[in-house]
Amino acid sequence: MTGGPPLTCESQTIGPEPAATLQGQAVFHLTGSRSGDELESIEGGTFRPALLAGYRDLSRLRYDYPVVLVESAADGAFVRSLSSIVDDVLQEVAPPGMEGERLRRQVLRLECELRSLVRDGAKGMLSDLWEKAAASLAVDGGESVEQILSHTGARLSVDGEVIDCDHEVPSRLVAHAWRTTQQQKARRFHDEVNRLLQALSDILRAAFIHSEGGRRPESLQAGVGDLHRDDFDFDVMSRLLGKSAPADELPVARRERIEWAIDVLKRQRFFEPPVGTSLVQAAELPYEYRFSSCAETMTAFGERLSELVEFVKAMSMAALEADGRYLEAKHDPFFDAFGEHALTLEDLALFPDYLVCIDAGDTDAAESAVVTEVLSSDLPVKVLVQTEDVLEESSLGAGHFGFGMRSMQLASTVMGLHDVFILQTTSSNLYQLRGQLLTGLEYAGPALFSIFSGSASPASDLPPYLTSAAAMESRAFVAFTYDPAAGPDLASRFSLEDNPQPEFDWPIEDLEYADEALQRVKEQVAFTIVDFIVCDRRYARHFARIPRSQWNENMIPVDEWLSLDPSDVGQRVPHVNVVDEHNVLYRLIVDAKLMQAARRCREIWHGLQELGGIHNSHAERLLAREKAAWEEEKQRELESLRAEAAATAVVEGAVGAPQVTVAGEGAPGPELAVEEAAEEAPSDDPWIETKRCSTCNECTLINDRMFAYDENKQAYFKDLDAGTFREIVEAAEVCQVAVIHPGKPRNPNEPGLEELIERAKPFQ
Amino acid sequence: MTIPVTQCLMRFDEEHHSLEDYQGGVQRWCNGCGDNAILTAVQRLCRDEGLSPERMVFVSGIGCSSRFPHYMSTYGFHGIHGRAFPIAEGVKMARPDLHVFVNTGDGDCCSIGAAHWIHAIRYNMNLTVLLHDNFVYGLTKKQASPTSPKGLKSNTTPRGADLEALNPISVTLGVQNASFVAQAVDWIPEVLYDIVAAAYRHKGFSFVRIIQRCPEFLPKMLEPWLQDPSKTLLLTHENGVQLSPDMARIYKNQREHDPLDIDRAREIASSDDVIPVGILYRNPDIPCYEDLRGSGQPRPAERIRAGLEAELDAFTVWPDDSTAKHAAA
Structure with missing residues (x-):
């Protein structure tokens, strides 16, 4: 606990009759109207959820910010x-x-x-x-x-x-991470470009050395150190070398191709060349890659596209040249037709990523459509959508809520694109998710970062850190990641694990306070979206404070109320525990309108849980079906065994104990037995354990028409008729690893068979 | 996911090689020599991994085994006695993109080249090292080598070798930064291939001692192990060698050994009664020297020349009047 007095319970005063109390509470719950004095308005008060009572002064806490x-x-x-x-x-x-x-x-x-x-x-x-x-x-x-x-x-x-942790955190943190990844990208880019430039320069240099120009006296002289320059006659050397050197000039087309590629690689404007370490010298300033709207991003990308295509073409040519694999007949037609059509996601990933930072509050339907369009275009673009207000009212007005709708709509639409990385979280959790943030920025395709800043609004007294933490805790702004590179299926790609207690509808926390007798009371309470909304003065009209004297059994916590079947609610009204600025505990009952919004929030959460594999209805149904089938099967088996046991007992009682063999269960059937016997019957043919042959060449030297090597260079009998039994026996005798087995002679008229058969015996 | 257009083009022209594509000249090893089995295992590896011959370098010292580069249709460097390691290290440092193999014998590596061997282990450069150990100097007609067993009669030890044999595996496991140590025998080609393949895939100094027969000078020496499979201890593990059912049926003497366990590896390496075969130790986390020291930057001719000038100038004797001038420059 930091700051503020200890949490205590409101003192009890004598209240009205219980029946009147219940009636008033029920009316408020159903209509939102207060009747009587016992239901106090909280408008003008500064209440916060009781679970946040301990977090008054964040500067005394050690936490992520x-x-x-x-x-x-x-x-x-x-x-x-x-x-x-x-x-x-x-x-x-x-x-x-x-x-x-x-x-x-x-x-x-x-x-x-x-x-x-x-x-x-x-x-x-x-x-x-x-x-x-x-x-x-x-x-x-x-x-x-x-x-x-x-x-x-x-x-x-x-x-x-x-x-x-303030309203600038999402954009500053993401931009900083983006710069970090771009620096790494720039290093990789320069390494590769420098490697190619070096290889192309080497080709030209080698060509020059072999050329007539390279054999001129002054070129030869330049290749010798100052100290020994006078020791040689370079004119003579030039003549001598000229006589013996082949005419190996670089073909004009190849030279032009290489020089063109060098030129394109050198004058790139995508990354700033590192000072002093690069072969690249940019003629102009590098491009800007950070924008505040998707439309601007698309325009910039379109303007740079032709230059990008040209650069990729130069890189590909350079790579083929560097590897000595450029074949004009094959590659010229390809590069003549080379255009943006040929670019792949990985080609684009070599270049800087575009970063677009958008305020969700400023995005209308048209801009949202452009965001989706950009993200679906496979461009290397990273979009940050920063949400300032997660409890905004629906554009329909008239008391309709649109809690988290805007971000949810965007995230679910984008998730449908399948190959966009998505990270949704709040500022409070951004530091914990810095790894995922980097993963998204390093992802080769587009990425969406939807972040609730928790920015302090005039409607709330909580600091941004607590607001954003409460939004995540209450499921008002759910954290999740969708990483297309993590695997082919949803189970690999989608994760809800960064939310508190993701397996539950609402996180359950311990609440401790002192009751009227100053005794410690410990309760487990859920932190629901209603707890989050209570911090927002815009929705104060949906709550009514109930004095301690009028607490009753019909008041049940919001989470319990939501878990009831609507038909079982009866007279029960939902309440939340809150504290005032003095940390005195109160109960507020909630009207049905807000509870409807809470119920929808829970249903949305359930949908996300299913995506995350938690309480998945398909899996649960399948499990139930399989379990029922398994139990049925076992039951049948049990009954069958019982029947069998009963029949055996009858037979035993009559004629003793005969042996019963069930076909297919015990000994192999006759056909199978015959097959196995045939397999195991020793063959008279000679054979080689080819896999064990150590390629020692002994057998192939004896007769390479009879013995040969297979594709793994291990011996086998190529043609048994190409040699004699004697040769086979001799090969077996010299084989270092004894893998040749001579079998029996194929030609009964071969001379000396008796002796050979005797010699072959150890190798059979 | 897609692949960059350059790789697409490269794959269009990707060449598939057969064993013959890697075959250089005709081997001049004796018939029955274990070097043949090693050559086959390496050629199979090259084919199966799709390695381009022009991207491979085989470096050797002197000895029967060191003729290996001649029989590979790749780049090769038949070096001088005991100096295969420094040559290979130089190649790797200058061209880290190449696959560099070292073929060395028990005399070449463990005797005249021992100092280079020890430090090569410590440097842990990404080299695949095959120690062809036939326990004898064969090329020079049977002299005792450091791994010759005590009592072996040879031209230099006519009354039998006086010293206990050096165990290359134990030595390697005792050197700091050892990152891959394995032992194979030429007469179990399937396991030999698996071990050589694992050595190739390991990033670092992968040292494989291959015990091999010398049919010319020690024809009977390994006979007991050839005749009796139980005298060979096969080390198996999910992260090591896994035996096929056929091999498992023949070589029943097996032991599960985790290659991460260096203490157990040392214990196994020192066993006298059986020949342990398998991967004794593997630690992929040890950094490679070329990664620690290599700049990763291309080296244009100007930079190479400037570096060489600076190095050579340091040893140049200048005329008296210019010493100070050059020193100042």
Whole structure:
């Protein structure tokens, strides 16, 4: 628990008659109208779900935020939480024991101070903020404290901008991760392009050395070091070499092709060439790849397409030339017709990805359609759709809710495209899902990142981190990933595992509070979408506060109410537990309109669960069917055995105990037995265990018409009539691994058979 | 998923090779020599993996086994005695894209080349090393080698070898950074092939000692193992060698051995009574020297020349008046 008084229960006062209470609550629930004084409005109040009572002051908590956008992340750790960096520093500098304990305490104080600074709007690099926080603490602790903390600051292993969980987090974090992946991509791109340029240059260089120009005296002289230049007569050398050298000039067409490819590869504008290490020198500034609308992205892509096609063509030609596999007869027609049609997803993946950052609130139906169109076009585009308000009212108005509808519609439409990577999550969970974020950015095709920022709205008092965490916890904004590269089926691709307790309708948490007698009470409560909505003042009219004196058995938690069959609801009304700014516990009952929205939210969640393989109705039906069939089968077998046992008992009683053999169960049938016997009967023909032959050449040297090697270079009998039994026996005798088995002589008239048969015996 | 257009084009022209495509000159090894079985296993591997002959280099030292590159229709380097490893390392460093094999014998590797051998293990470069161990110097007509068993009579040990034989497997397993150690015998070609294939697929210094027969100078030496399959211990594992039913029926002396267990590998390697056959140790996580030191950057002729000039200048004796000038430059 951080901040605020301990959670206590509202004190009880004497209320109206129970019957009137029930009547009033039921009327409110069904109509949303308050009748009587016992139902208090919460409009103007500052209530939050009871489960969030402990999170008043986030700066005193160690959690994922603030985070540091790591500069020059070499190991893929493009973002680190402040806590993890502090832990690393402590691990390095704090010695065990009391001395280390003091240091640990000071550094943790600094971390806390740093959080407060960031919460109050401080911005900048971690190293700067660290110094600032150290200086601030030194005011109380003296110069030595500042020195200690500055010293620990010098041991920071990473640096980068520090950002808190605010409305900018999705775009900044995604953009930073995108830059990281683009840097890696740029390295791979330059490596490959430089390799090709080097190979093409080598071809031209080799051609020059073999050419007439390369044999000129001045060229030969340039190939010898300064020190020994006077020792040679390069004119004579040129004449001598000229006489013996073949006329091996590079064909004109090939030279033109190579020079064209070099030119195209060198003047690319897709990536900025790294200074000093690249063979590429860009003539113009590289292209911009970050946009704020899909339409702009499409336009930019279209404008650059011809250049991209030309570049891929040059790369392909260069790769074939570098490998010595360019065949003009075969490849010229292909490259003459080369166009965008020939580009594959992997070709496009070589180039920078387009990043489009869109605010969901600003996207109308037309823009949504363009987003879908872009994502379906196989372009290397990564779209971030940032949602600011997940509890917006439906465009239908008149009290209709559209909770999470916009993002859900987009995500489900895009998932239908099958080959788009999707990551949906909230800001609060973004750090935990940084791995999936990178996976999506590295995915070769298009990707959609749908992120709820939890941005503080005037309708809520919660900070963005808590708002976004509550949205995910309450299933109002569900986290999921859909990764087409993870496998061919939904089970591999779709995952809900990043949601809290995904197997349940709602996450169940422990709620502890002190009752009127100041005794500890512990309950397990569900965190539902109604708990999330209660934070939003726009929907305060859907709640009514019930004084402690009027709590009754008909008031049941929202999750229980939702699990009832509508026909069994009766007089029961749903309630949620909330606290005010003093952490006093209240119960609010909820009207039916909101409960209808909650029920729909749960149904949507059920649909997602099915996609994620949780409570899958098809699987459950199949399982039930198979189980019933299995039980039926077993039952039949049991009955059959019983009947058999009864019959045997009768027979035994009559004539003793005969042996019964059931055909097909015991001994093999006669036909099968004959077949097996035939297989096992020894053959008179000679044979070789070919698989064990060690290719020693002994047998093939004796008679290579009789013995030969198969496709694995192991011996077999090629033609038994091409040699004598004597040769077979001799081969068996010299075979190093004894895999030749002579069998019996095929020609009974062969001389010396008696002796040969005797010699063959050890090898049979 | 699709593939880049360049790969599409490459695959159009992809060549499928037969064993004959890898066959170089006619072998001059003795009939019955185990080198033939090793050659066949390697050629089969090349064919089955679809390796382009122009992308392979076989480097050898001196000895019967070191004639191996002549019999492969690939690039090859028949080096000098004991120096196969440094040559192969140089090739790999300069051309990491090539598949580099080293064929060396028990004398070449374990005697004159022993220092290079030890450090090659430590460098863990991506090389496939086949140690053809026939326990004797065969090319020079029967002298004792480091692996000759104690008591072996040879031209240099007419009263029998005085020393215990060196065990190349134990030695390799004792060197830091050993990443793949296996033992095969030439008379079980199926397992020999599997082990050579596993060695090839391992990224790092894969060392395979292949015990082989020398029918000319030690014709009877391995007879007991050939006659009695129970004297060969087959090491099997899902991450190692898996025997076919035929082999399993013949070689019943088997043991499940996890190639990640180096302690057990050392214990098995030191057994005297049986010949262990299989993958004793494999650790794919050890980095390769070429990855640690190679820049991955292309090296244009200008850069190579500048590097060479700098190296050579360091040893150049300049005229007196220019020493300071060049040093300053």
